[in-house]
Amino acid sequence: MLEQLAAIHPLLPAALGLTALFVAAVAAHLVVKTIVIRIVRAFADRTSATWDDALVAHNVFGRLVQILPALIVFMGAPLIPGFSDGIDQLIRNVAMSYMILMLTMALTAVLSAANTIYEESPAAKARPLKGFVQILQIIMWVFGGVLMISVVLDRSPLLLLSGFGAMTAILLLVFKDTILSLVASVQLTAQDMVCVGDWIEMPQFGADGDVVDVQLHTVKVQNWDKTITTIPTHRLITDSFKNWRGMSQAGARRIKRSIFIDVSTIRTQTEDEVKHFKRFALLKDYIKDKEQELADYNAGLANEVDEAVNRRRLTNVGTFRAYAYNYLKNHPKIHEGMTLIVRQLGPGPEGLPLEIYCFTNTTEWAAYEGIQSDIFDHLLAIVPEFGLRLYQKPAGSDLAALRAE
Numbered sequence: 001m002l003e004q005l006a007a008i009h010p011l012l013p014a015a016l017g018l019t020a021l022f023v024a025a026v027a028a029h030l031v032v033k034t035i036v037i038r039i040v041r042a043f044a045d046r047t048s049a050t051w052d053d054a055l056v057a058h059n060v061f062g063r064l065v066q067i068l069p070a071l072i073v074f075m076g077a078p079l080i081p082g083f084s085d086g087i088d089q090l091i092r093n094v095a096m097s098y099m100i101l102m103l104t105m106a107l108t109a110v111l112s113a114a115n116t117i118y119e120e121s122p123a124a125k126a127r128p129l130k131g132f133v134q135i136l137q138i139i140m141w142v143f144g145g146v147l148m149i150s151v152v153l154d155r156s157p158l159l160l161l162s163g164f165g166a167m168t169a170i171l172l173l174v175f176k177d178t179i180l181s182l183v184a185s186v187q188l189t190a191q192d193m194v195c196v197g198d199w200i201e202m203p204q205f206g207a208d209g210d211v212v213d214v215q216l217h218t219v220k221v222q223n224w225d226k227t228i229t230t231i232p233t234h235r236l237i238t239d240s241f242k243n244w245r246g247m248s249q250a251g252a253r254r255i256k257r258s259i260f261i262d263v264s265t266i267r268t269q270t271e272d273e274v275k276h277f278k279r280f281a282l283l284k285d286y287i288k289d290k291e292q293e294l295a296d297y298n299a300g301l302a303n304e305v306d307e308a309v310n311r312r313r314l315t316n317v318g319t320f321r322a323y324a325y326n327y328l329k330n331h332p333k334i335h336e337g338m339t340l341i342v343r344q345l346g347p348g349p350e351g352l353p354l355e356i357y358c359f360t361n362t363t364e365w366a367a368y369e370g371i372q373s374d375i376f377d378h379l380l381a382i383v384p385e386f387g388l389r390l391y392q393k394p395a396g397s398d399l400a401a402l403r404a405e
Contacts, residue, residue, distance in 0.1 A: 104144030131185035351391030
């Protein structure tokens with residue numbers, strides 16, 4: 001039979017043999033892929049474990065199945081008649097190279113699946129490993145590529161690896177960003193500087209939002225306007241940024257804002273005003289203690305106590321400061337275990353700043369803004385009750401009123 005085919009054309013037996021080999025390889029691949037993949041997917045769907053779902057999602061089994069047709073070609077190449085030893089060896093080398101390629105792809109897919117499984121654990125947010133997984137995948141691709149080339153050329157892989165010494169400078173230049181990112185990823189992970197879910201601010205990149213992904217080369221931040229900012233990983237080491245994780249872990253968020261008092265309205269209080277403020281539930285104890293303190297001080301002035309200018313008296317701004325402090329201290333949304341201060345800052349062109357410094361007992365953004373607004377709504381509205389006036393730069397209506405006078 002072979003002699004008859006060779007009589008028609010010398011290469012016809014080899015061509016038919018090669019075609020039959022490839023048809024057998026493709027048919028085996030289709031049959032095994034259909035059966036194996038269906039069985040594996042059915043098994044993964046029935047189990048409660050997540051690791052098998054991750055392997056299926058990353059097509060690990062699909063890549064392993066593709067080794068079979070290459071194995072058939074590798075084993076069947078010597079059986080093809082009419083090919084020289086050199087051609088048989090070339091076909092076997094190409095088939096072996098393809099098997100190495102599929103095995104490399106399968107191993108990198110296993111690493112991706114392992115990272116997917118790890119990201120579902122609570123530790124993944126504090127210790128993301130995606131960057132390290134990508135480094136391992138790069139290493140696998142480098143060694144896989146070396147093995148594939150060495151198999152096709154029928155040379156030892158050690159011979160090719162020895163040639164990399166002369167290419168070190170070029171490799172360092174080509175993989176500069178990868179090396180910088182690898183070092184940055186190690187530092188970020190070791191020092192626990194950034195993890196998925198952190199709120200970070202990096203104005204130089206326009207980033208202000210939650211970290212949604214930490215990769216080898218980039219860190220993705222979803223800003224509050226739902227845009228995505230991509231930051232090179234190594235820039236988180238070389239540049240400064242603010243991480244709000246400490247606030248979230250503390251369960252409290254700071255309020256630091258000032259009310260500006262018109263200095264011209266600051267004065268001492270009359271006896272009637274003192275009696276008026278005694279009716280304030282938040283000022284009863286303050287007025288009582290302050291009156292005793294002032295009485296003790298004034299009693300030591302001897303005859304000079306008769307002059308009002310020599311006596312210490314309550315001031316409207318001091319009483320308002322005490323009111324603001326007691327109001328915050330009794331506020332249900334202010335954190336009791338953290339700093340609470342109502343203090344005066346240095347007076348300036350915009351009046352006397354009365355700074356409110358405290359912490360809410362929630363870090364949720366909308367709730368925090370609501371609490372802060374409610375506090376200042378109340379304090380700003382009650383300022384006139386103390387005979388004070390808020391400072392405000394003259395507006396056009398003020399100038400018009402002066403002109404009318």
